[in-house]
Amino acid sequence: MRTAEPVGDDDGRRATTAAWAEVSPEAARRLLVAAVEAFAERGYHATTTRDIAGRAGMSPAALYIHYKTKEELLHRISRIGHDRALAVLRKAEAGGGTSAQRLADVVRSFVRWHAEQHTTARVVQYELDALGPEHRPEILELRRQSDAVVRRILEDGVRDGEFDVPDVGGTTLAVLSLCVDVARWFDEAGRRSPDEVGDLYADLVLRMVGARA
Amino acid sequence: MRTAEPVGDDDGRRATTAAWAEVSPEAARRLLVAAVEAFAERGYHATTTRDIAGRAGMSPAALYIHYKTKEELLHRISRIGHDRALAVLRKAEAGGGTSAQRLADVVRSFVRWHAEQHTTARVVQYELDALGPEHRPEILELRRQSDAVVRRILEDGVRDGEFDVPDVGGTTLAVLSLCVDVARWFDEAGRRSPDEVGDLYADLVLRMVGARA
Numbered sequence: 194m195r196t197a198e199p200v201g202d203d204d205g206r207r208a209t210t211a212a213w214a215e216v217s218p219e220a221a222r223r224l225l226v227a228a229v230e231a232f233a234e235r236g237y238h239a240t241t242t243r244d245i246a247g248r249a250g251m252s253p254a255a256l257y258i259h260y261k262t263k264e265e266l267l268h269r270i271s272r273i274g275h276d277r278a279l280a281v282l283r284k285a286e287a288g289g290g291t292s293a294q295r296l297a298d299v300v301r302s303f304v305r306w307h308a309e310q311h312t313t314a315r316v317v318q319y320e321l322d323a324l325g326p327e328h329r330p331e332i333l334e335l336r337r338q339s340d341a342v343v344r345r346i347l348e349d350g351v352r353d354g355e356f357d358v359p360d361v362g363g364t365t366l367a368v369l370s371l372c373v374d375v376a377r378w379f380d381e382a383g384r385r386s387p388d389e390v391g392d393l394y395a396d397l398v399l400r401m402v403g404a405r406a
Numbered sequence: 407m408r409t410a411e412p413v414g415d416d417d418g419r420r421a422t423t424a425a426w427a428e429v430s431p432e433a434a435r436r437l438l439v440a441a442v443e444a445f446a447e448r449g450y451h452a453t454t455t456r457d458i459a460g461r462a463g464m465s466p467a468a469l470y471i472h473y474k475t476k477e478e479l480l481h482r483i484s485r486i487g488h489d490r491a492l493a494v495l496r497k498a499e500a501g502g503g504t505s506a507q508r509l510a511d512v513v514r515s516f517v518r519w520h521a522e523q524h525t526t527a528r529v530v531q532y533e534l535d536a537l538g539p540e541h542r543p544e545i546l547e548l549r550r551q552s553d554a555v556v557r558r559i560l561e562d563g564v565r566d567g568e569f570d571v572p573d574v575g576g577t578t579l580a581v582l583s584l585c586v587d588v589a590r591w592f593d594e595a596g597r598r599s600p601d602e603v604g605d606l607y608a609d610l611v612l613r614m615v616g617a618r619a
Binding site for chain 1: 576
């Protein structure tokens with residue numbers, strides 16, 4: 194159980210803004226944060242570039258200096274979100290240790306990311322179909338690379354006799370699905386912190402792969 | 407692996423239509439199916455009652471005979487969807503057998519429902535926030551009852567020494583989350599049939615609860 198007070202909207206917004214620190218200039222970053230919030234609240238198709246500019250306290254003309262279309266905003270969000278998620282997975286994988294330790298680290302980090310960045314993660318996961326045909330293959334390739342991290346660890350564990358996994362492809366899918374769905378149900382005001390969910394899920398996944406204790 | 411050809415859009419529409427057979431008259435049913443499709447494709451907020459009437463081949467005036475507002479359509483979809491999901495869980499629970507058998511049956515049935523009815527399930531799961539304040543408590547109560555089915559079986563299994571579950575609440579959440587997320591990624595044209603995903607997930611969940619083989 195978390196000991197701090199529930200995190201309010203302001204903290205949520207600070208977390209979202211901090212996550213986009215790499216985007217510059219500042220006006221482009223503000224527009225991106227406004228787009229994430231608008232897409233998460235009303236959906237991509239119900240949001241106009243005028244809505245996004247208004248949320249960012251800017252004019253539609255100012256928006257067009259940075260983003261030519263609404264789809265360009267979604268693509269930037271999706272690209273950065275997928276890059277981050279993949280970086281989180283690869284960092285955990287590179288941490289070393291046994292296959293069980295690496296798998297637990299990967300699940301813990303990936304869950305924490307989907308809990309802390311749940312607003313961004315929802316947009317990234319639920320608006321994939323709205324990406325244009327010129328952007329979709331690039332994003333799908335990043336998703337394949339994320340899948341590959343989990344699959345590699347499962348294969349290593351099976352080869353070394355650490356894991357018992359009859360269906361590596363299906364189990365990879367289930368592990369990633371469990372982590373991704375955290376973005377749907379996670380609530381800052383809820384009973385579990387991102388770290389607590391990460392620890393719980395790491396234990397459940399080690400059980401799924403029949404890790405030797 | 408499935409042996410049949412990938413199921414196309416027509417089959418998907420037939421499955422959706424069959425699922426709403428209880429709705430009458432036929433015009434009200436056609437409107438509901440059209441609303442499910444429109445909400446799934448474009449999101450609740452981007453869909454107008456005019457869009458829905460048009461998809462059903464009817465006039466906006468004809469729509470208002472059956473549904474006063476767009477929210478009423480969403481509420482009907484959500485209510486029927488949640489009633490169905492709960493009925494699926496309760497039927498599997500009532501099937502008897504050991505706790506492990508009941509848990510496996512519940513997971514298999516719930517996964518199959520989310521795979522076969524993935525369009526409806528996506529609307530039901532992702533548009534919860536769009537329900538009006540007068541409808542939300544009723545839907546949340548149905549969700550609590552679904553949670554309770556899984557929780558009861560886990561508690562039974564722990565009491566009888568069949569399962570080893572340190573955190574029953576968290577594990578209940580994870581089991582349901584794993585099943586629900588099938589609606590996000592399931593694809594009729596994909597490699598696994600609803601039954602195959604159900605069997606895989608039943609095995610993974612039995613591992614999560616440390617079921618004695």
